[in-house]
Amino acid sequence: MTKRGYHHGNLRQALVEAALELIAQRGPTGFTLSEAAKHAGVTPAAVYRHFDGREALIAEAALQGYEIFADLMEFAYDAGKPTALAAFEATGRAYLAFARKYPGHYVAMFESGVSVNANPNLARVAERSRAVLERAAMELAQHIPPAKRPPAAMVSAHIWALSHGVVELFARGSPGTQAPYPPEDLLETGVGIYLRGLGLIPPDE
Structure with a gap:
């Protein structure tokens, strides 16, 4: 070798x-x-x-993964404009694309047990990727009066959890699982239902 x-x-x-x-x-x-x-x-x-040790090696793999992930999320967010909703949906598709293209990084980031606070650099870059979704959520909520506006951090956390669930169940080729619909469609419709429930986007006519 x-x-x-x-x-x-x-x-x-x-x-x-x-x-x-x-x-x-x-x-x-x-x-x-x-x-x-x-x-x-x-x-x-x-x-x-x-x-x-092995944990330090995996933490470095996770850090590099978060750097790629944050860049991809930021690119998707910018490419999805001019509307806040399109930008928001683009970040969800980017999440699925990342999990498929970078499986080693994805597992190191989300399934290794390594804390995002394992070192300052890892914490910083992990926060950068989360901030993209939070920014998208803030923009979506601008039309709602501040007193009734849902916290952007809560919305972004829910969307992150939904994206992660679709990836884990249907987008990574887990044995014995088969998506009833394309993972992208599952995520888009799920996000739509959630955002309409919060009043962040108008209901379907």
Whole structure:
């Protein structure tokens, strides 16, 4: 096996990429640091030059995932304009697209048990991705009087939970599951029902 870390001159990143492959295949607890080192083509001792344990390696994978995720969410939000609703819906589709394209990152971020407060950089970039949905929720609620306006943080948390549920149940190819409708349609209709219930968008005619 080629020693990817030394060949590319970036051993730290080679270890992260090896961990991402293993996480996608086996889950966050399905491999050891020694296996990650072997996968990267380096000795186990080399891992400890950059990470003090498996959790630190997974936290770095999660951090890189959140950076990609935040960039994708911000791009989707901007591309979805000029309407607040279109921007909001675009972020939901971006969530599904991210889970499909970056399974290792997704699992490291949401299923590894690593706290977003594991280190300041991880906390910062995780907050950036959450802020996109919160901003979208604030814009949707502008027409509602402040006293009756639902908290943007609550709305964004609910939409995040709905998106996550659709991903987990129907968008990741879990054995024995099959979506009754395309995951994108499930998410869009679910979001629509929720937003109409709050009065954030007008009811269907």
